[in-house]
Amino acid sequence: MIEGILIGLHTALSLKNILMVMMGCFFGTIIGMLPGLGPMTAIALMIPITYGFEPATGLILMAGVYYGAVFGGSTSSILINAPGVPGTVATAFDGYPMAQQGKAGKALAIAAYSSFAGGTISAIFLLFAAPSLSKISLAFRSPDYFALMVLGLTAVSAFSSKGQFLKAMMMVILGLMLSTVGQDSLSDITRFTFNNMNLTDGISFVLIVMATFAMSEALTIILKGKDPSRATEQISLSQLGSIRLDKEERNKMLKSIPRSSVLGFLIGVLPGAGATIASFLAYGMERNYVNDDEKQKFGKGSVHGLAAPETANNAACSGSFVPLLTLGIPGSGTTAVMLGALLGFGIQPGPRLYMTNPEIFWSVIMSMYIGMVILLILNLPLIPYIARVLATPKNFLIPLILFFSVTGIYLMSFNNFDIFLMIGIAVVATFLRLYNFPMPPLILAFVLGGLMEENLRRSLLISDGSFNFLWDRPLTLIILLFTISIISWQSLRPLIGR
Amino acid sequence: MINIRKFIGLLFATVLLSSISTTSFAIDKLHFVIGGGAGGGWDGTARGTGEALTKSGMLKSASFENMSGGGGGKALAFMINTKPEGTVLVQSTPLVLRSITRHKGYVKGSGVLSYKDVVPIAGVIGDYGAIAVAKNSPFKNFKDVVAAYKANPSSVKMAGGSVRGSMDHLIGALAFQEAGADPNKVVYVPYDAGGKALAGLLSGETQILSTGLGEVMGARDQVRIIGITAPKRVSDAPDVPTLKEQGFNVQFVNWRGFFGPPNMSSGDKKKIAKMLGDVQKTPEWEVVRKRNAWVNIYNPDKKFVKFLKQQTKEMTALMKKLGVI
Numbered sequence: 001m002i003e004g005i006l007i008g009l010h011t012a013l014s015l016k017n018i019l020m021v022m023m024g025c026f027f028g029t030i031i032g033m034l035p036g037l038g039p040m041t042a043i044a045l046m047i048p049i050t051y052g053f054e055p056a057t058g059l060i061l062m063a064g065v066y067y068g069a070v071f072g073g074s075t076s077s078i079l080i081n082a083p084g085v086p087g088t089v090a091t092a093f094d095g096y097p098m099a100q101q102g103k104a105g106k107a108l109a110i111a112a113y114s115s116f117a118g119g120t121i122s123a124i125f126l127l128f129a130a131p132s133l134s135k136i137s138l139a140f141r142s143p144d145y146f147a148l149m150v151l152g153l154t155a156v157s158a159f160s161s162k163g164q165f166l167k168a169m170m171m172v173i174l175g176l177m178l179s180t181v182g183q184d185s186l187s188d189i190t191r192f193t194f195n196n197m198n199l200t201d202g203i204s205f206v207l208i209v210m211a212t213f214a215m216s217e218a219l220t221i222i223l224k225g226k227d228p229s230r231a232t233e234q235i236s237l238s239q240l241g242s243i244r245l246d247k248e249e250r251n252k253m254l255k256s257i258p259r260s261s262v263l264g265f266l267i268g269v270l271p272g273a274g275a276t277i278a279s280f281l282a283y284g285m286e287r288n289y290v291n292d293d294e295k296q297k298f299g300k301g302s303v304h305g306l307a308a309p310e311t312a313n314n315a316a317c318s319g320s321f322v323p324l325l326t327l328g329i330p331g332s333g334t335t336a337v338m339l340g341a342l343l344g345f346g347i348q349p350g351p352r353l354y355m356t357n358p359e360i361f362w363s364v365i366m367s368m369y370i371g372m373v374i375l376l377i378l379n380l381p382l383i384p385y386i387a388r389v390l391a392t393p394k395n396f397l398i399p400l401i402l403f404f405s406v407t408g409i410y411l412m413s414f415n416n417f418d419i420f421l422m423i424g425i426a427v428v429a430t431f432l433r434l435y436n437f438p439m440p441p442l443i444l445a446f447v448l449g450g451l452m453e454e455n456l457r458r459s460l461l462i463s464d465g466s467f468n469f470l471w472d473r474p475l476t477l478i479i480l481l482f483t484i485s486i487i488s489w490q491s492l493r494p495l496i497g498r
Numbered sequence: 499m500i501n502i503r504k505f506i507g508l509l510f511a512t513v514l515l516s517s518i519s520t521t522s523f524a525i526d527k528l529h530f531v532i533g534g535g536a537g538g539g540w541d542g543t544a545r546g547t548g549e550a551l552t553k554s555g556m557l558k559s560a561s562f563e564n565m566s567g568g569g570g571g572k573a574l575a576f577m578i579n580t581k582p583e584g585t586v587l588v589q590s591t592p593l594v595l596r597s598i599t600r601h602k603g604y605v606k607g608s609g610v611l612s613y614k615d616v617v618p619i620a621g622v623i624g625d626y627g628a629i630a631v632a633k634n635s636p637f638k639n640f641k642d643v644v645a646a647y648k649a650n651p652s653s654v655k656m657a658g659g660s661v662r663g664s665m666d667h668l669i670g671a672l673a674f675q676e677a678g679a680d681p682n683k684v685v686y687v688p689y690d691a692g693g694k695a696l697a698g699l700l701s702g703e704t705q706i707l708s709t710g711l712g713e714v715m716g717a718r719d720q721v722r723i724i725g726i727t728a729p730k731r732v733s734d735a736p737d738v739p740t741l742k743e744q745g746f747n748v749q750f751v752n753w754r755g756f757f758g759p760p761n762m763s764s765g766d767k768k769k770i771a772k773m774l775g776d777v778q779k780t781p782e783w784e785v786v787r788k789r790n791a792w793v794n795i796y797n798p799d800k801k802f803v804k805f806l807k808q809q810t811k812e813m814t815a816l817m818k819k820l821g822v823i
Contacts, residue, residue, distance in 0.1 A: 044537030350719030
């Protein structure tokens with residue numbers, strides 16, 4: 001293994017490859033910041049360029065774009081509530097409120113440090129355990145995924161404090177309902193499409209996020225007029241860009257990072273989950289670790305609530321290389337495109353890849369360390385300037401947010417129906433927001449709902465219609481029992497405390 | 499009246515003149531309409547073909563337009579309604595399947611859109627179907643699978659990367675039907691992508707995987723491909739047996755090809771079809787083909803129409819049997 005690492009280091013440290021990491025990280029960050037444009041599209045369009053390269057160089061470039069995008073996606077989540085990539089949606093839950101409190105620089109810094117830590121820690125896991133980790137990739141079956149999604153839904157409790165419970169639950173149901181639109185994932189039947197063919201492929205996750213977060217936020221600000229933004233306008237610009245964290249914030253961040261990177265990495269290793277699920281799960285789990293005072297801060301600018309998903313999504317991003325490289329299984333659209341590119345290079349992924357092509361296997365992992373450092377160097381000095389985006393007068397900023405939302409969603413599908421659908425959902429979401437309905441539960445339910453239904457029905461198919469699968473496998477049972485204990489703990493504890 | 503005639507005459511002259519001036523290229527420019535987003539199969543086919551055509555000097559310039567929606571139905575409707583000039587649409591087997599199942603994106607009024615509403619130019623590449631098992635599976639060939647199925651039908655669960663009635667489902671169902679089993683009794687377990695179906699197979703929750711050969715090529719170290727739906731073995735995977743040589747005469751190809759707008763002239767159609775065939779002999783095409791692991795299956799013009807007709811007939815019969823339609 002030492003030999004492999006040395007070969008990897010040698011390959012990764014060649015001038016050309018360092019240049020590629022830098023290029024990949026740079027483009028990735030920009031693509032990540034632009035809402036709508038994701039790493040999958042970028043990598044797909046980049047493939048023709050990479051064919052002139054050696055396989056290792058090409059893969060290093062593509063990996064750089066991938067984790068660079070997840071790194072950069074947090075910026076737009078925090079500043080304008082418009083997640084750049086699906087994996088950074090949970091970042092907006094606490095990052096955006098923090099920025100609104102005039103701590104945009106701090107929020108961006110926490111995101112950058114957490115992303116860096118998540119990416120680096122998980123690259124260490126990759127280095128030492130990748131070949132054996134492939135077993136975890138294959139340990140999860142449909143019933144386990146179902147249980148995992150149910151566990152993920154408990155994160156909703158983070159938004160249901162202080163009499164918000166009923167409203168949060170109503171949003172969960174709305175999210176679950178929206179996730180059923182389109183062609184049913186198991187049979188050929190279309191549901192709730194109203195005979196409109198634009199709805200047959202379902203509503204895209206990015207569209208829902210852009211409508212309920214970015215666009216409706218902009219519309220709410222317009223409707224509320226001048227009064228609510230008074231507070232932010234008072235804050236001096238120097239404070240906005242400050243990236244200095246005080247001791248307390250640093251301690252909180254350092255507590256969240258280790259547990260979230262382990263969780264994020266493990267979820268990333270699963271082909272049926274990925275960075276988005278990882279960030280939601282980390283967000284929900286983090287709330288279970290912290291004390292009561294901190295719990296109240298979730299959704300209102302908590303350091304824990306920002307650091308956890310940011311660590312987890314980057315860790316998951318590295319984790320997704322386990323099934324890709326050691327099994328040849330792509331867990332997401334982005335990794336599927338990368339697998340196609342690998343095969344195009346004539347590389348056969350598999351458990352023996354680190355023996356047959358050590359220079360590729362190890363150099364990609366080594367390049368991740370370099371990439372993480374580059375991303376940190378690239379991002380930190382820029383934060384004070386980027387944070388000033390918020391200093392832009394609202395009558396310029398809001399049209400810009402609306403513009404990026406519309407173009408972003410059009411670039412995703414090249415279908416103008418999506419633009420109108422997004423505007424429609426955003427209008428509804430704006431009214432819901434004015435009545436204090438929280439949006440994150442809707443997003444959470446939308447993402448988890450589709451996967452939950454699919455895995456439940458698949459489990460039923462495999463078990464010939466019996467519900468035994470819920471307790472047949474120890475893994476399923478453990479996750480479900482864990483879920484039940486979290487729910488009962490949270491609902492019983494106030495009673496016991498009294 | 500005279501004016502119109504004059505105009506037509508003038509138009510004719512212009513066309514003639516312009517055809518003289520562009521003798522070096524078979525066709526000046528071609529616009530590719532793609533019914534899905536970047537990174538998908540259709541996208542790769544169109545962009546790859548365009549690249550080979552322009553690099554080999556057969557085409558001056560190629561442009562591409564992604565237009566997703568309705569599982570490709572939106573792009574198809576666009577071709578039929580606006581009849582764009584110098585434009586081709588990339589499509590594949592789902593065009594046939596989705597008109598059979600009356601997929602929402604392909605329904606128009608009381609009828610349904612199909613290959614008959616556009617001009618089939620040529621099928622260019624294809625992917626054969628494959629049945630795979632995990633490396634440690636007791637099944638060594640498709641006969642073993644059939645024997646296990648006949649002993650206990652619920653002991654063989656078949657994974658696939660798409661919904662019931664999709665290509666992945668039909669490949670396996672065809673094989674079981676040929677083996678004398680009721681394809682409707684085979685439990686088909688759908689996943690939402692080929693990679694996830696593969697993970698399902700390797701995690702042990704399903705026993706066999708029915709999908710395209712291209713989907714399992716990346717995991718050849720983990721799976722054993724026990725049969726493909728090709729007439730003979732393919733050069734990229736010479737050790738993989740066909741179902742035919744095991745005594746199951748199953749042939750299925752997921753073709754990908756190009757279609758013109760309904761008013762495309764027969765001359766233009768023939769010209770483009772010939773160009774798509776000629777390009778396959780160039781080294782530029784070979785580069786693109788190799789990196790995408792495509793199988794050349796050139797099927798032009800009338801032959802293509804005949805093939806589409808035959809595939810529609812076979813698939814309709816199978817889907818009726820499966821109760822999908």
